[in-house]
Amino acid sequence: MKISNMTNAGLFRRLPVVVMVMTLASCAAAGKRAAPIGVRIANATHAVDVTARGETAPVGTPNADAADDPAIWRNAADPAQSLIVGTDKKAGLYVYGLDGKTRDFLDAGRVNNVDLRDGVTINGQSGILVVASDRNDAANANIALFRLDPGxxxxxxxxxxxxxxxxxxxICLYREGTATYAFIVLKDGTVNQIALDASGATPTGRMVRTLKLGTQSEGCAVDDRTGILYVAEEDVGLWRFDARATGSTGATKIAAADGGNLVMDAEGVAIAPIGTRDGYVLVSSQGDNAYVxxxxxxxxxxxxxxxINGKIGGSEETDGIDLMLGNFGPDYPGGLFVAQDGHNATAAQNFKLVAWDDIARALGIAH
Structure with a gap:
C-alpha cells in the first residue's frame, strides 16, 4: 500500500505503537535539551560548589568544541610529577604536568576519548599504555595505542x-588478571570489548564480545577490583555491565537522566575506589554543568x-572526566579530579584540576 494513497488518520492507525512511543520520547528529550540552562539548573537537585586548584593550557584548536577527555597517570615515586593526557578531538593528544603546562603534543587526528593503565607489557617491557578512541574513519572505529614515557x-x-x-x-581500559581489555563505545550505543596485546612489535586486538545500549553513548569507566563496567547513555542515564570477558551482557540502569539528579547529556564517567569494594562512580551531568x-x-x-569560578575558572558543559585517588602532592593530597571545560571564557577549551578532598568534604562523603 502506498503511503500517498492513505489519509493521515489511516497512516497513524497503522503505525506500530512502539514507533509512536519512541517518537514522543525523542521529542521529550529534545525539549529537555532545549530548555535554558537556568531552567535546567533550577529543576535539578541541589549541587554543592567547589573550586578548581589548577587548569591546563588550552588545546590548540580555537573557537571549537575540541577538548574532550582526560586520563591521569600518578607518579607514585614523585606524585607532584604526575601527568595528564587529554584529547583535542580535532587534532590529537596532549600531555600536561600538574602545573597545567603542555609537556607534549602528538598529532593523532580525530581521537575522542582516552584512557591509560600502568604496568602493561609493551614491546616486551612493562610500561604505561595509553589508548584513544580513533574516529578518523567515521564508518570504522579504531583503537589507537600509545606508550607514555614518564621521564x-x-x-x-x-x-x-x-x-x-x-x-x-x-573508550576505557580494564585489567583482568594478566589480560588487558579495551571497551570501545560506538556512537550508536554499541560497546565492543577488545582483548589487547601490545607485547610484540605491532599491537593486536581481538573482539571478545559486544554489549548494547539503545541510543548515543560515550563515557565509560571500569572498576578493576569488581569487574564492573559503567557506561553513560547520553539521553537515558548511567548503566553498569559485567566487565568480565565471560560475564553476562545484560545491563542494569543505575540512574535515569530525568533532569533531577542527572541531567542529559550524561557524559564522562570516572571511579573513586575506596577499600576493596567501596567508593563512588561519578558522571558528568552536562545539561546543568554539574557532576553526580x-x-x-x-x-x-x-x-x-x-x-564554579574561583581563582581558577569553573567548568561548564563537561564532556570527559577522570579521577584518581592517592597523593598527588601538596595541592592534591588525597586525589585528583580532572574535568574538560567546554566554555573556557575567551580562550580555547581546556581541563580543570580539582582536589578530591575538596569534593568529598563538600559532599560530606568518605575520602
Missing part, C-alpha cells in the same frame, strides 16, 4: 587495532557538585 612525558604511537564497524566515541556521585556498593545517590 620525558612524551607519547609514542604503537599502532591501531580494529574496534568494530561504526563511529568511535568512548553514586555509591559503588549499592548504586545509591551520594550527591552532586559543580566547579
Amino acid at each position: 620525558t612525558a612524551k607519547l609514542a604511537a604503537l599502532g591501531k587495532v580494529d574496534g568494530g564497524r561504526g563511529e568511535a566515541y568512548g 556521585a553514586y555509591r559503588l556498593t549499592d548504586d545509591s545517590y551520594a550527591g552532586r557538585f559543580r566547579v
Whole structure:
C-alpha cells in the first residue's frame, strides 16, 4: 500500500505503537535539551560548589568544541610529577604536568576519548599504555595505542587495532588478571570489548564480545577490583555491565537522566575506589554543568557538585572526566579530579584540576 494513497488518520492507525512511543520520547528529550540552562539548573537537585586548584593550557584548536577527555597517570615515586593526557578531538593528544603546562603534543587526528593503565607489557617491557578512541574513519572505529614515557612525558604511537564497524566515541581500559581489555563505545550505543596485546612489535586486538545500549553513548569507566563496567547513555542515564570477558551482557540502569539528579547529556564517567569494594562512580551531568556521585556498593545517590569560578575558572558543559585517588602532592593530597571545560571564557577549551578532598568534604562523603 502506498503511503500517498492513505489519509493521515489511516497512516497513524497503522503505525506500530512502539514507533509512536519512541517518537514522543525523542521529542521529550529534545525539549529537555532545549530548555535554558537556568531552567535546567533550577529543576535539578541541589549541587554543592567547589573550586578548581589548577587548569591546563588550552588545546590548540580555537573557537571549537575540541577538548574532550582526560586520563591521569600518578607518579607514585614523585606524585607532584604526575601527568595528564587529554584529547583535542580535532587534532590529537596532549600531555600536561600538574602545573597545567603542555609537556607534549602528538598529532593523532580525530581521537575522542582516552584512557591509560600502568604496568602493561609493551614491546616486551612493562610500561604505561595509553589508548584513544580513533574516529578518523567515521564508518570504522579504531583503537589507537600509545606508550607514555614518564621521564620525558612524551607519547609514542604503537599502532591501531580494529574496534568494530561504526563511529568511535568512548573508550576505557580494564585489567583482568594478566589480560588487558579495551571497551570501545560506538556512537550508536554499541560497546565492543577488545582483548589487547601490545607485547610484540605491532599491537593486536581481538573482539571478545559486544554489549548494547539503545541510543548515543560515550563515557565509560571500569572498576578493576569488581569487574564492573559503567557506561553513560547520553539521553537515558548511567548503566553498569559485567566487565568480565565471560560475564553476562545484560545491563542494569543505575540512574535515569530525568533532569533531577542527572541531567542529559550524561557524559564522562570516572571511579573513586575506596577499600576493596567501596567508593563512588561519578558522571558528568552536562545539561546543568554539574557532576553526580553514586555509591559503588549499592548504586545509591551520594550527591552532586559543580566547579564554579574561583581563582581558577569553573567548568561548564563537561564532556570527559577522570579521577584518581592517592597523593598527588601538596595541592592534591588525597586525589585528583580532572574535568574538560567546554566554555573556557575567551580562550580555547581546556581541563580543570580539582582536589578530591575538596569534593568529598563538600559532599560530606568518605575520602
